[in-house]
Amino acid sequence: RIELHPQGIEAMRSRQTVYPSVLLLLHLLFFSCCLAYRNVQLLSGSRFPSPPISPRGRERATKFYCQDSRDVSKGFNVLELTGAVVPQGFLVTGVKSGWNFAWKTLMRELAPQSKDGSYVRPSYNFKGVIGKGSFPDESGRYHLYAGKACPWCHRVELVRSVRGLQDYLSMTTVLDRPEEASRGGWVFGSHDPDPVVRARDLREVYDALVPGGFRGRCTAPLLVCKRTKQVVSNESGDLMRMLNNVAPKASDALSEEQRLRRRIDLYPPELQREIDELNHWIYEDVNNGVYKCGFATTQAGYNKAEHALTHALDRIEEILSNKRFLTGDRVTDADIRLFPTIFRYDAVYNILFRCTRRRVADMPNLKAWLQDMYQVPGVKETCDYNAMRESYFRQLFPLNPSGILPAEPADVIREASGRGAHDVASLFYIREE
Structure with a gap:
């Protein structure tokens, strides 16, 4: 059995961090030189000398070179410029390593990670409550x-x-x-x-x-x-x-x-235990689960989160097969917590966060629930579809460096669900005055 000294372990960890950084800097320097050389070529009008061409092949070769130089963009043209000097495998491996290191660094800044590459949501210590201590229940305060x-x-x-x-x-x-x-x-x-x-x-x-x-x-x-x-x-x-x-x-x-x-009560006393149980696994596997999929930096972390998410969506689909809402025929705190995630699911999480095994559009009970919730008084006024898509696809740079906004999926939310009335008294539990 070999025991490693703590200082040796720290040195190894330091090298694991330094080596990719040095490799990335070397490749950036290399590409800068390639770019500088390419610019000199363009300014001087010079080209690499062409190999000897037979009279028969001259016309065909000339046409090829003209098309290659004028009509097709090859970036820095690194592979062709350096092919005889630097092995392609070295370039590809180096660029992948440097890119992966930079990507993981950006992802950890964006979303804190556990040791297995899973996303960990931060918590805070602001614990004030309206109606207690220095925060009285006052309108406009x-x-x-x-x-x-x-x-x-x-x-x-x-x-x-x-x-x-x-x-x-x-x-x-x-x-x-x-x-x-x-x-x-x-x-x-x-x-x-x-x-x-x-x-x-x-x-x-x-x-x-x-x-x-x-x-x-x-x-x-x-x-x-x-x-x-x-x-x-x-x-x-x-x-x-x-x-x-x-x-x-x-x-x-x-x-x-x-x-x-x-007087609406989204957390009625007789349903609090059931609501808490629903909220616990829906938060872990769905609300936060989509982020665990999207922000995972290892295959194992992603696989674990995606499996839990898919199972949870199937579980919700089964619950809604015989209930209008998650706890019965009225909207509760559990439905409110689930709605923002399902509203964004097909348009964002399915595409950007790689939550690909399920789509709301393909789950009849969940789709009908989403349509039903959208018709609840006060809900549609809070939904901004364009702001949502712009934020995720334009601002989450590590997940979508190009900033390209994909085509919108089919709009199913505005279809009538046909699941019941949408007046306040029918939709909610109402407290006694």
Whole structure:
């Protein structure tokens, strides 16, 4: 048995990090030289000397060279320029190694990884709750930052919209533009500026409201208190529960419809255990599962996540075979949490995140549920299909370096589901006044 000294192990780890970096730099230098040489050729009009050509083959060869030089782009033409000096295998292996190293580095910056190459979602310590401690339940006191592209923001905005809390909770829509952000990707557009601290991007909001400045990922959704200039929470699940607990007060000037929607209960006591059980595996294998597939950096990590995702989708399809919604004939917290992922599934996750074994369009029960949910009052107003596609395909550079936006899949969401009425009283559990 051979024991490695800790310093030896650290040295090996260091080499594993340094060698790909050196290899990448060497190849970049090599390609720079090729480019410089190519430019000299173009400026001088010189070419590599052609091999001797027989009179018979001269006309055919001339036509070939003219087409090759003028009509076809070959990039730096490295393989042809260096073929007699550098073996092709060395070039291909080197470029693949350098590209893979750079890609994995970008992916770890974008999405933290476990040792087996699986995506690990970060957690935070903002644990404020509306109605407790220094955060009293007051209309107009709080402000929400949310992005239309983000599914975690979408679920919070859904609760706000379905329960008619627009007057209770103001909201700013942040834009996914990492080139303009000082950290993270969320910035404010001129049409919807930050009303709390007049920030340019979400990082400045975090820094202004966290004593001593903020270190970490500047994520949305983010709920803040406008009066005390404090962060309440940036965990979407906690925010959903908070907004579900906001109840109408006798002093609130609300219409009958608004008062009814404020009495909607997405987490009724008699269903809480069932909802929690559903939420647990749906979050792990579907909501977060698509990200585990898309952000995996090893085949083993991807295989594990994709298998769990496919099994979970089949399980949901079976549940919906005899239920209108996940827990029965009314919408609950579990349906709200699932909707943003299924809304994005065929258009984004199936293509970009390699979640290819299932499509919502091919699952009749899940497709009908999606169509049904889209007709729920307050849902369609929160859906921005174009912003979603632009964000994923244009901004997730490590997954789509070209920035090419693929053709849209068939639109099935606007078809009528025929599964029942869509009035508030029929769709939701209603609290007693």
